[in-house]
Amino acid sequence: MSTVNLSTITKRFGNVTAVKELDLKIKEGEFFTFLGPSGCGKTTTLRMIAGFYYPTEGKVKFNEKDMTTVPPEKRNTGMVFQNYALFPHMTVYENVAFGLKVRKTDKKETRSRVEDVLNKVRLGQYIDRQVSQLSGGQQQRVALARALVIEPDILLLDEPLSNLDARLRDEMRNEILRLQREYGITTIYVTHDQVEALTMSDRIAVFNFGECQQVGTPSEIYNKPVNDFVAAFIGETNLFSIKPDKEEEGTAVFQSADFDKSIYVDHTEENIASYAEGEELVMSIRPEAVRILKDSVDGNNVFKGKVSLVQFTGASVHTYIEMENGAQIRATDLNHGPSTYLKEGTSVSFQLPQNQIRVIPKAGE
Amino acid sequence: MLNAERKRTILLLIPIVLVLVGYVLYPSIETLIESFKKNGAFSLQNYGDFFGSKAASNLEALWNSVYISLLSVFFSALIGIPLAYIFNRYDFPGRQFFSNIAIMPIVLPSLVGVMAFMFLYGEAGLVPNALKDLFHLSEVPFSIGGISGILLVHAYTMYPYFYMTTSSALNNIDPSLEEAAYNLGSSRLSVFWKVTFPLLTPGLVAASLLVFMVSMASFSAPYLLAGGFRVLSLQIYFSKTNGDLDMAATQSVILSVVSIAFLLFMRWFQNRKDYRMASKGIGAHRSEVSNPLLKWSMVSLGIIAMIVLLLPHVTLLVLSLVPEGAWTWQTYPQAFSFENFxxxxxxxxxxxxxxxxxxxxxxxxxxxxxxxxxxxxxxxxxxxxxxxxxxxxxxxxxxxxxxxxxxxxxxxxxxxxxxxxxxxxxxxxxxxxxxxxxxxxxxxxxxxxxxxxxxxxxxxxxxxxxxxxxxxxxxxxxxxxxxxxxxxxxxxxxxxxxxxxxxxxxxxxxxxxxxxxxxxxxxxxxxxxxxxxxxxxxxxxxxxxxxxxxxxxxxxxxxxx
The missing domain is CATH 1.10.3720.10 (MetI-like)
Incomplete structure (x- = not known):
């Protein structure tokens, strides 16, 4: 087991900078996720940890050992590839035993360890199958077993679930988590799927344009995004450009072109992210925080609009409200039965609770 | 990694480059140099001789090579494309069997194939003489030799290039493309010309160039059948046997230039357009022939094609059983045995x-x-x-x-x-x-x-x-x-x-x-x-x-x- 320490890592391919000055410390036994859209540098970073790329600048350390230019075969990491990369000419047993054979483990021990790990991934009875005879989910588990059996210091997972269908994905998510907890291996997981990231990770690093935007627990990332990219990429949100206006005891007041009145936000660390003077600001409010009011009430942050669309999705109902100047806001509520759905065209009031708003700077390019 | 990887690449490349330079590049360059030498001194004399009036035979050979190759492309396409279309798009009794037979020419090595054709259709060949006897003619009704012989052999041995590329292209066309065209109101003919055929063109062009190159290089057929007819590949051989290495080198250079030009053109063409299908998982797409007349004429076409295609193989087998001296002046072989084997x-x-x-x-x-x-x-x-x-x-x-x-x-x-x-x-x-x-x-x-x-x-x-x-x-x-x-x-x-x-x-x-x-x-x-x-x-x-x-x-x- 290892910690992973990346210090000011930069990777350039020709003129293209894939990863820029990345600093990360991944703790021992942690389930750490790299999350971001495609082309954001998350896979490049993973491959630098595996040793398939060497960083242009910066250092990769496992524990305190400098691994920056150690070849991949000497790193003792276990990687699961997006396409599984199973050896097609070998059986399940031979695939899983490959790493042990390279390590010159004796035959008897190899056999027992392979059987052991295959039982753990629930493929015990498939041990002598050809890998091409397995289903996608089973191949996935062989790949996982092959990576786990060598008892790697670090487990690397490169979008391992992206080729599976939705139901299997759920199942494998739990399976991976169970195995990770059981082995207690430091795990780095690359994905572009925010649900995977939020449900599985101890901590998440959000990437965009080769830069790490934010590192934090799933709850921190969701509730306290540091900029509009993170807020919009993880979960659904409503974003509006705003400008600071004034301070009143414990409350900050903002103006927005989209709203006809001032917006009041609690002046706490939870609600207002740190930003530099002169930065463009955005306010983010999650749809589930928007309160639709039955009767017109007075108070801060109460606005009027017309229902423009009602979307029923099963567990929840989305209501889109258009304000007079054309700006739209989305409110989400749990399904409470057909009688509670609003009609399109109805005039309504809604409130943006001032302790639920998050004021954040716009992410730079 | 950079260093270890690069070192490994270099170690791999050293033997490759040595072999290629030593046995491919260096000999080609030697030929090029030789073509510019006359009596040991540098001169353009050889090229002058080639294109000049002094040796009109060279120019004639070049022209013959090109024109035989063009005709070979034409005839190969004429046989290969329709055959591929019929065998891949229509379902009738024996279709699978016939389509397997269709590629049989590839198991005949060129020299052996030419030999079989000589026995079959040559002056003393079995088919012309059988016809002569059958109709009591005083002379054989036809026999191959010269251009017609070369072309016949070329068409027979090279049409599989067209047959195969057309077949695989046809099988790669997503049926829904044609169905989409029908759905939009196209007639059968316009679907073929506007959708199917354009999708076949990359394969057809590749096959044409391949056949062209192979016929330019063809040696066995002209060697055995040409008679007095000159082609460039044969001229090289004659120059060499006459001891005129300079001229042989010059002829080689000219033939190479034509061939390589075609190769480069082919590479360029193949990279030019991307006709890969966007969709995956293509099902079989054959229409069953229900009209009995059409169906049985297709079956008979298959049978005739099979006979023509397999005749050389059969002839070869039969002849291999004829012991020495059993077929000299007679029209047909007189005895059969395993003596030769x-x-x-x-x-x-x-x-x-x-x-x-x-x-x-x-x-x-x-x-x-x-x-x-x-x-x-x-x-x-x-x-x-x-x-x-x-x-x-x-x-x-x-x-x-x-x-x-x-x-x-x-x-x-x-x-x-x-x-x-x-x-x-x-x-x-x-x-x-x-x-x-x-x-x-x-x-x-x-x-x-x-x-x-x-x-x-x-x-x-x-x-x-x-x-x-x-x-x-x-x-x-x-x-x-x-x-x-x-x-x-x-x-x-x-x-x-x-x-x-x-x-x-x-x-x-x-x-x-x-x-x-x-x-x-x-x-x-x-x-x-x-x-x-x-x-x-x-x-x-x-x-x-x-x-x-x-x-x-x-x-x-x-x-x-």
Missing amino acids: RLLFEDTNIWDPVRNSLIMAAIACGGVFVFGIITSYALVKRTFIGKNLLDILVMIPWALPATVVGMNLILAFNEPSAFSFGKVLVGTFWILPLAYFVRFIPLVVRSTNAVLEQMDDSIEEAAQNLGAKWFYTFRRVVLPYIMPGVLSGSLLAFVQAVGEFPTSVLLYTLGNRPISIEIMNQLRMFNLGQAAAYGMIQVGLIAIVLFVSYKFFGVKSENTL
């Missing part, structure tokens, strides 16, 4: 050429096997400067007509050189295995490339990640993975080397004369049965290899071209 295994004089061919082909095949693996791996899986150049260098022996490859080797190794370890190779045993090796490099590299390109980089990375060093990964993961492609390519190279005629006729010595040369000797002595028996050995070998490749490596015969 018995002699083959008992008379060492007769067995020797077979043994020579097998040994030399095996040496070449072994070389190509190893070289093909390394080269293909470097080309597909490594990045380095000059990769494109190396790729072209590998493909040169494929673009060059066999006669030119032979000439190149003569001009390079008729004097000691560093690449022949200071020895003269011409006139020794080793020149022929070397020629076969050079000839079949592209074949093996291409078939290996095809498999390697299928192998995702992550497979190697996975092995590395699990702790395997490069060589272990290569041995345990890469090699087993690509083995089917390499083996099928090498086996095909082996059987082709066994039957190779054009380079053999330029380079053989009495000690290592191969089968093809001995076939010519037997023909000259009118011992047709023995010649046919040699031919049968080659046909049998090819059939076995194609079967093994298909059965055990899953390689379809159409991918081997």
Whole structure:
């Protein structure tokens, strides 16, 4: 087991900078996720940890050992590839035993360890199958077993679930988590799927344009995004450009072109992210925080609009409200039965609770 | 990694570059230099002679080569495309069987094929004489020879290129494309011209160029059938046997320029347009023929085609059973026995050429096997400067007509050189295995490339990640993975080397004369049965290899071209 320490890592391919000055410390036994859209540098970073790329600048350390230019075969990491990369000419047993054979483990021990790990991934009875005879989910588990059996210091997972269908994905998510907890291996997981990231990770690093935007627990990332990219990429949100206006005891007041009145936000660390003077600001409010009011009430942050669309999705109902100047806001509520759905065209009031708003700077390019 | 990886790439490249430079580039350059020499001094005299009025025969030969090649393309297409369309788009009794028969010409090595055609349709051939007897004519109604003979043989041996490319293109067309056109209101004819045909064009152009190049290089057919008719590949041989090496070099250069120009054009064309289907999972798409008249006329067409296609094979088999002296002046052979095959295994004089061919082909095949693996791996899986150049260098022996490859080797190794370890190779045993090796490099590299390109980089990375060093990964993961492609390519190279005629006729010595040369000797002595028996050995070998490749490596015969 290892910690992973990346210090000011930069990777350039020709003129293209894939990863820029990345600093990360991944703790021992942690389930750490790299999350971001495609082309954001998350896979490049993973491959630098595996040793398939060497960083242009910066250092990769496992524990305190400098691994920056150690070849991949000497790193003792276990990687699961997006396409599984199973050896097609070998059986399940031979695939899983490959790493042990390279390590010159004796035959008897190899056999027992392979059987052991295959039982753990629930493929015990498939041990002598050809890998091409397995289903996608089973191949996935062989790949996982092959990576786990060598008892790697670090487990690397490169979008391992992206080729599976939705139901299997759920199942494998739990399976991976169970195995990770059981082995207690430091795990780095690359994905572009925010649900995977939020449900599985101890901590998440959000990437965009080769830069790490934010590192934090799933709850921190969701509730306290540091900029509009993170807020919009993880979960659904409503974003509006705003400008600071004034301070009143414990409350900050903002103006927005989209709203006809001032917006009041609690002046706490939870609600207002740190930003530099002169930065463009955005306010983010999650749809589930928007309160639709039955009767017109007075108070801060109460606005009027017309229902423009009602979307029923099963567990929840989305209501889109258009304000007079054309700006739209989305409110989400749990399904409470057909009688509670609003009609399109109805005039309504809604409130943006001032302790639920998050004021954040716009992410730079 | 940078250093270790780069070092490994360089170590891989050193032998590849040495072999390619030594046995492909250097001989070609020697030929080029030779073509500019007259009596040991630099001059443009040879080219002057070629294009000048002094030797009109050269220009005539060039023109004949081009025009025979164009006609070969036309006739091959005329047979191949409709046949492919009918066999792939309509379902009728025996369709599968007929479509398997349609590619039978590829099991006939060129020299053997030409020989079979001579026995069948030549002056003394079986078919014209049978017709003569049948209708009590005073003379044979027709016989092949000269242009018509060459064209007939070309059409027969080369239409499979069109048949195969059209078939595979047709099977790759997503049926929903045509259905979409019907749905939008197109008629059958306009669907064919506006949708199907445009999708076939890349394959058809590739096939046309291939046939053109192969006919430009064709040697056996003109050699046996041309009579007084001149073509360029044959002129090279004549110049060489007349001892005029300068002129042979000049003719080689001109023939190479035409061939390479076509190769480059083909590469350019193939990269120009991307007609890959966007959709996956294409189902069979055949309409059943319900009209009984149409159905049975298709079946009879299949049967006629089958008879015409298999006649050469049957003739060969029958002739191989005719013992010496049993068919001289008579219209038909007089006796049949296994005498020829018995002699083959008992008379060492007769067995020797077979043994020579097998040994030399095996040496070449072994070389190509190893070289093909390394080269293909470097080309597909490594990045380095000059990769494109190396790729072209590998493909040169494929673009060059066999006669030119032979000439190149003569001009390079008729004097000691560093690449022949200071020895003269011409006139020794080793020149022929070397020629076969050079000839079949592209074949093996291409078939290996095809498999390697299928192998995702992550497979190697996975092995590395699990702790395997490069060589272990290569041995345990890469090699087993690509083995089917390499083996099928090498086996095909082996059987082709066994039957190779054009380079053999330029380079053989009495000690290592191969089968093809001995076939010519037997023909000259009118011992047709023995010649046919040699031919049968080659046909049998090819059939076995194609079967093994298909059965055990899953390689379809159409991918081997």
